[in-house]
Amino acid sequence: MLLSLTKTNYLLRETLLGLRRGGWMNWAAISTVAVLLFLFGISLQSSWQLEGLLNRFGSQLEVSVYLDTGIQARELKPLVERFPDVSEVSVVSKEEAWANLVSDLGLSEISGATHQLEGNPLVDELKVKAKSSQVVPGLAEKLAKLSGVDEVQYVDEAVQRVAELNRGIRWVSFVIVMVLTLTAIAVITTTIRLIVLARRREIEVMQLVGATTSWIYLPFLLQGVVFGLAGAAIAWILLLSLQQFFRHLLAQQPEFVQLLTSGLQLSLLRTILLAGILLGFGSLVGVMGSLFAVRKITLKS
Amino acid sequence: MSQSSVKPPAHAPNPEVPPVSEADDAIVALRDVTKTYVSGSKALIDLNLEIKRGDFLFITGPSGSGKSTLLKLLYGEERATAGRVLVDGFNVCELRGDRLSELRRRIGIVFQDYKLIPRRTVAENIAFVLWAQGFDRKEIERRLPPALKMVGLPHKANSFPEELSGGEQQRVSIARAIVNTPPILLADEPTGNLDADNSWQVIKILRKLNAIGITVIVTTHDEALIRQSNHSVVQLCNGRLYSPKRYNQPKAN
Numbered sequence: 001m002l003l004s005l006t007k008t009n010y011l012l013r014e015t016l017l018g019l020r021r022g023g024w025m026n027w028a029a030i031s032t033v034a035v036l037l038f039l040f041g042i043s044l045q046s047s048w049q050l051e052g053l054l055n056r057f058g059s060q061l062e063v064s065v066y067l068d069t070g071i072q073a074r075e076l077k078p079l080v081e082r083f084p085d086v087s088e089v090s091v092v093s094k095e096e097a098w099a100n101l102v103s104d105l106g107l108s109e110i111s112g113a114t115h116q117l118e119g120n121p122l123v124d125e126l127k128v129k130a131k132s133s134q135v136v137p138g139l140a141e142k143l144a145k146l147s148g149v150d151e152v153q154y155v156d157e158a159v160q161r162v163a164e165l166n167r168g169i170r171w172v173s174f175v176i177v178m179v180l181t182l183t184a185i186a187v188i189t190t191t192i193r194l195i196v197l198a199r200r201r202e203i204e205v206m207q208l209v210g211a212t213t214s215w216i217y218l219p220f221l222l223q224g225v226v227f228g229l230a231g232a233a234i235a236w237i238l239l240l241s242l243q244q245f246f247r248h249l250l251a252q253q254p255e256f257v258q259l260l261t262s263g264l265q266l267s268l269l270r271t272i273l274l275a276g277i278l279l280g281f282g283s284l285v286g287v288m289g290s291l292f293a294v295r296k297i298t299l300k301s
Numbered sequence: 302m303s304q305s306s307v308k309p310p311a312h313a314p315n316p317e318v319p320p321v322s323e324a325d326d327a328i329v330a331l332r333d334v335t336k337t338y339v340s341g342s343k344a345l346i347d348l349n350l351e352i353k354r355g356d357f358l359f360i361t362g363p364s365g366s367g368k369s370t371l372l373k374l375l376y377g378e379e380r381a382t383a384g385r386v387l388v389d390g391f392n393v394c395e396l397r398g399d400r401l402s403e404l405r406r407r408i409g410i411v412f413q414d415y416k417l418i419p420r421r422t423v424a425e426n427i428a429f430v431l432w433a434q435g436f437d438r439k440e441i442e443r444r445l446p447p448a449l450k451m452v453g454l455p456h457k458a459n460s461f462p463e464e465l466s467g468g469e470q471q472r473v474s475i476a477r478a479i480v481n482t483p484p485i486l487l488a489d490e491p492t493g494n495l496d497a498d499n500s501w502q503v504i505k506i507l508r509k510l511n512a513i514g515i516t517v518i519v520t521t522h523d524e525a526l527i528r529q530s531n532h533s534v535v536q537l538c539n540g541r542l543y544s545p546k547r548y549n550q551p552k553a554n
Contacts, residue, residue, distance in 0.1 A: 007435070009437075010432055010435075201416065201418055201419075202418050202429070206433045207405075208376070208405060208416075209410075209430045209477075209481075210401075210402040210404070210405030210406035210408075210433070212398075212402045213398065213399070213402075215433065216433075
């Protein structure tokens with residue numbers, strides 16, 4: 001207990017001292033990490049937001065199956081329900097559909113309209129909901145082959161495009177994040193190495209008086225973690241302000257645009273999760289950078 | 302060179318015939334130690350030396366004779382090419398990592414260039430050793446005043462090294478070396494940069510430490526100092542150890 005108190009005391013003091021010695025180099029390290037995590041945060045956020053949008057297209061996981069004239073939807077329903085990729089099937093009889101259509105068109109009298117067209121022109125329809133957007137095309141193909149099915153429709157392209165966009169963004173951001181991670185690690189390594197060099201007399205004396213290697217280098221590792229955490233905090237604040245800015249911008253848009261983009265808002269849970277991920281990623285980058293810095297020097301001695 | 306007055310005191314070991322037995326009271330023992338540097342130059346050749354607990358030993362010899370190398374072998378900064386180096390029960394040649402740190406905590410080292418940390422005060426420089434070894438604040442505060450008093454610098458506790466004279470700086474480095482009460486004190490040319498008065502003051506402090514039971518090993522090329530202090534002496538010349546009897550006529554081979 002006492003030893004751990006001594007340790008904390010020592011580690012904090014030495015870490016702070018190191019940071020003071022670092023001077024403006026600290027800012028080089030912290031701002032690199034902040035830029036990395038900001039871009040990482042944006043890509044993560046947009047990926048989440050697009051997922052949210054895709055979920056709003058939930059109705060477009062739906063395949064509309066139009067049956068041949070005279071075929072009853074109720075008869076076909078049990079068969080379709082047995083397809084493995086189907087999560088839900090609902091029946092829209094031609095009567096219901098006709099009634100909806102007539103009311104949508106604003107016609108007051110349904111029988112008059114029916115009479116004019118010499119009977120209900122529509123057919124029975126099955127609304128089939130797929131389990132995921134990937135299986136929609138395959139499912140539609142299988143449904144089209146069923147006897148009694150006239151035509152199959154699904155909103156393939158929109159879903160596909162958004163999914164593709166999401167994949168594209170993920171790849172681009174993965175590459176950018178990788179490059180920036182390496183940059184941040186390099187900057188932290190350089191910063192910590194400069195601090196180690198500035199304190200090499202102290203380190204030499206410490207080695208000569210029997211300080212253990214971990215005792216000597218733990219403060220430098222902690223310094224790396226501080227860089228990571230500070231960068232993460234800055235990135236998180238930037239991301240939150242960016243969100244706030246967009247929210248204000250959207251508030252002035254027509255209701256229609258607001259409705260479309262409501263899927264873009266992050267939930268509270270996601271906002272906290274984002275902070276957690278940024279802090280974790282930041283300290284990981286910090287530890288890696290400082291490990292590289294002290295490893296080189298430990299190898300020398 | 303005339304060192305006729307050098308006489309090993311009665312209690313000192315006789316380096317002439319180094320005992321080969323692993324006597325319990327030997328705190329330092331070198332057995333057939335040879336050190337060859339990577340460049341091929343031989344720093345030490347077939348060295349045998351035994352130092353008993355509580356001894357005060359001078360190692361003398363011209364510069365480049367291997368004095369510093371010998372001390373470095375003792376605290377593990379250099380490793381013997383052949384032979385065994387035993388210090389306070391540790392086989393130094395085999396020590397790595399934290400075991401080496403453990404050995405170094407049992408050895409105080411005083412350097413010719415003091416190795417004080419410029420941006421820390423005298424008190425901080427001394428406390429630094431204790432921090433480095435994981436002592437807690439209370440213990441550090443308890444140990445600081447006696448260490449400063451031992452070297453006669455309690456009033457300089459808050460000065461910075463550059464505000465002190467060379468002699469004072471060396472005394473700080475002695476305080477730093479003994480603040481964790483190690484059983485062995487190594488001093489590598491502690492008086493190399495000091496005038497006669499300061500040198501003598503340093504030797505007096507080292508003798509005081511020896512009197513309380515610390516084994517003291519000092520390298521120096523200051524013959525006058527050796528004469529004055531009347532302790533046992535061994536001489537290194539071209540990497541070989543000479544006993545005091547032959548001390549007056551070192552034979553370079």
